[in-house]
Amino acid sequence: MSAGRKAGKIGKAVLGVIFLIAALFVFAVLFRTTVLELAGKTALHFYGFKEVSLAIDAVGTDYIHIDQLSLSEQIILRNVSVQFRPHSLFSGQIDEINIGGLFLDISDPARGALARISQMAGEGDAKSTASTTLSYPKVELQKGTIVAEKAGISLFAALSGALTSDLELTAQSSLQGSIDTAAGPVLFDNMQFSVEADIAAQTARVELTDGLLRHDVEMPDWTPLSLAGAGHLADGTVEMQMGLRTSEGKALAQLHGRYETETENGEIQASLNGLSFRRDGFQPSDLSRYAHSLPPFDGTLDLTANAEIMGPMVVYEADITMDNLLMELDGGQVTAERLPLRISGRYLLDDGMQDTKIVFPKSDAVLIYSGHEYHVNDLAASLDIINLAKKVELVSLSGSVRHNSENAYFSPLSFSASGEMDYLREIAVNGSLRDGSGKFDLDIAGLYRIDEGSGNVSFHLPPTKVASVSGFSPILKPMDSLSGTVTGRVEIARENGGNLIIPSARIELSEGSWKEGDIEVSGLALDLSATQGSKNEPLQGSITGHAAKAQINEQRVIVQRLEASFEMIHNKLQPETGRLSLTNLKLVPDEGAFFKETQTITGTGRIKDTEIDFSLDAQTDLLGSYLNIAGRHSLSAAAGSAQVDIKPLSFAKDGLQLKDLAAFEVELTLNGQIVPDAIINWSAEGLKSSADVTLENLSIDASGGSVSDMNGKVHIDELFPLTISTSQEITAATAVAGMPLDNPLILFRVLTEAGVPQLYIDRLSVGLVGGSAIVDGAVIDTGAETNRIEVQLTSLDLEEVMALSDVEELVATGKVSGRIPLVFGGERLIVEDAMLSADGPGMLKMTSDAARQALDGGGKQAKLLLDILENFQYSELSIEIMKTQSGEDTVKLHAAGANPDVENNRPIVLNINLTTSLDKIFNALLEGYLLSEKALRATVDGR
Helix, strand or coil: CCHHHHHHHHHHHHHHHHHHHHHHHHHHHHHHHHHHHHHHHHHHHHCCCCCCEEEEEEECCCEEEEEEEECCCCEEEEEEEEECCHHHHCCCCCCEEEEEEEEEECCCCCCHHHHHHHHHHHHHHHHCCCCCCCCCCEEEEEEEEEEEEECCEEEEEEEEEEECCCCEEEEEEEEEEEEEECCEEEEEEEEEEEEEEECCCCEEEEEEEEEEEEECCCCCCCCCEEEEEEEEEECCEEEEEEEEEECCCCEEEEEEEEEECCCCEEEEEEEEEEEEECCCCCCHHHCCHHHCCCCCEEEEEEEEEEEEEECCEEEEEEEEEEEEEEEEECCEEEEEEEEEEEEEEEEECCCCEEEEEEEEEEEEEEEEECCEEEEEEEEEEEEEEECCCCEEEEEEEEEEEEECCCCCCCCCEEEEEEEEECCCCEEEEEEEEEECCCCCEEEEEEEEECCCCEEEEEEEEEEEEECCHHHCCHHHHHHCCCEEEEEEEEEEEECCCCCEEEEEEEEEEEEEEEEECCEEEEEEEEEEEEECCCCCCCEEEEEEEEEEEEEECCEEEEEEEEEEEEEEECCCCCCCEEEEEEEEEEEEECCCCCECCCEEEEEEEEEECCEEEEEEEEEECCCEEEEEEEEEEECCCCEEEEEEEECCEEECCCCCCHHHHECCCCCEEEEEEEEEEEEEEEECCEEEEEEEEEEEEEEEEECCEEEEEEEEEEEECECCCCEEEEEEEEECCEEECCCEEEEEEEEEEEEEECCEEEEEEEEEEEEECCEEEEEEEEEEECCCCCEEEEEEEEEEEHHHHHHHCCCCCEEECCEEEEEEEEEEECCEEEEEEEEEEECCCEEEEECCHHHHHHCHHHHHHHHHHHHHHCCEEEEEEEEEEEECCCCCEEEEEEEEEECCCCHHHCCEEEEEEECCCCHHHHHHHHHHHHHHHHHHHHHHHCC
């Protein structure tokens, strides 16, 4: 049935009531009040109204006044005044009806008086003819009330108005009401309507000048909205336009709608242009409680929406765009030039059911957090919302993020996720994070409680082989030599106040290796775990591990055990501080290690920003706690330095010896004290170290000799390889190297080139047989096949020199000086053209019975030689010494002088080849050379 036909039926029903009232007026004139009431009730009963109540208080010749007319509890009229002309009354014409009060209950129009009126309208339509010429009276309503209570709908309307005889209606109404929805009651508060209608033409115009739409629950989904608009009815079609504002008058949206009453179909279009949000002004939280958790932001919102009404179902779609977004975050902000959003869904009016799909097309944004800029590209998402957000499903979320910095925290990453929000407004998300090269795939799971503003997210890295840790993050470039299989799980939680904590973290490295400069580690296993209870508690954790092999500058060790703990504090007063505690680092010497004992290292450290201050102590079973290392390491520069203090090492012949501590091949017996300390620096370029070694009354016994009471302080510029660039001095009281040496002193340097150490003897001086021996500018090069050293001898006591040889019964006096060139080659010693010359005159004396007997047959000349040598006073003397490669010693004696007791002191020149052995002297020199060379080699390869 069309809206026009329904309006016609209502008009015929009104005409039927007028005829009824006209009949009452006839009775009123003829039979007056009492009879009239009885006749009226009877007539109304006749027309099918079973619950009639009628009270007439006055009747005149041209009027009648009805106190109350009740057709049922649904329809009650009060204070009704009817004006007529007597001659017109008999033809069914009434001039005017004035209704003082009207009560109309339309809760159930299918029963009672309302149903009967609708039935009469239908009957009147069937019986009506085109020749009906009765005119309608003028009707005026002073005050009317319409109520409805049905199926979750509650309405109360107060109205007044007038109907002309031409069926033109004007009315004003105030509407209050509520409709129950799945999200709670929605109130229509103080809706002010004005109506103009032409019933005959079946047209109407309704204007809503004021009204509020409210969500009537303890926690409303939106704040009250102001409505204003107008509607028009024509040919059974309703068209309307509506403006939506905040209760403070800020324009929100414009709506345009169309509805066909016959088909119950229609459509609504909504638009919102340029709605501005400002961080210090209007925000979404001013509209809806669902937006209370949104951080403040700037932006401009545009919206276009369409809804199609198909009986009890509404299908809708909308396009939303946010331009120039700037959203504040705790510690940062998000910006985006344009963020689009598309919404589509449906609402079932009868069931209160709703489902919506929200799609975020690909877009870009920039996140600035803690002074760092992150670019989010190709951000896209899809959500399904069921029953007004009682359930929200994140169908998909994807995009990529990169750290926009020269020192990026990580390489560009792509992410994807899905999840849902339940009726408790908890969001659960699962996803993954991947790098562009496919080196790793990180699993992510998160939970966020919207109302509390809290949640957590966990990251899980399945076993992943890593060849370069900078593949995870370029900031790990200083650790790029670390490789192995990494497994990890980290959980980050957000507390109600917005603070981020790490409730749990676990990272494991297996089959690891490390090579950085002079450090190389293999078979490395590490296990890091950490927990944090709240923002007021530090992040606490532990590190355990071991390594099968470790090598530092050719020193090979086994890291038998690593145990450490740490705690980190992060707040506004202490941006990033922490403490480290090394409880057990056990280093066991491996094959080729210079030290012999297992080293146990403990210590503590303090972290501030990217700097670590630390102190380490080392101990062994033999020495106890003997070493302290205190220094600083920069995490950002991967570099640092440390001071190494070693307690004085006291050696005794029956106590501690060097062989107990180090794998040193040379057999030495030490007595005295060594006080070492060092400084170590490290960086990506390698390890650098310097040291000072103080000798205090140190005595050394070796197979080739001994030194007693050595003293001196030696500064070493670099330990690995050994480098002493400036001349250092060591003195001693005595030394024995085949002969006694007095007050030895050495000034020396050590340089290492291409792994080959070289000892530079700037000066070596000793007291020797009444004189001195000096070496200047000599070099012992451990890489050369031979080394040449020249010894300068000064004022040697010739008598003591001859005593060192094996020349029997030869006595000499005087002083000699000269030089002895020594050539060392492996374990050989060669003496080339050594020459000693007397400083002045002296005496040679040999008295040997064995020699005289041997020369008995030699004649006068042989006897003369022996006589001369019994008291030969020389004026000049030289000794030439040679030691060949075969090992034979040759000593040639040349002397000029005379024996005053023979041939009247006649001048004589003697040239004698002496058969002697100088092994006692030369072997001592060779032992000293070999000892020095081995000591030098030990600084490089630990041998």
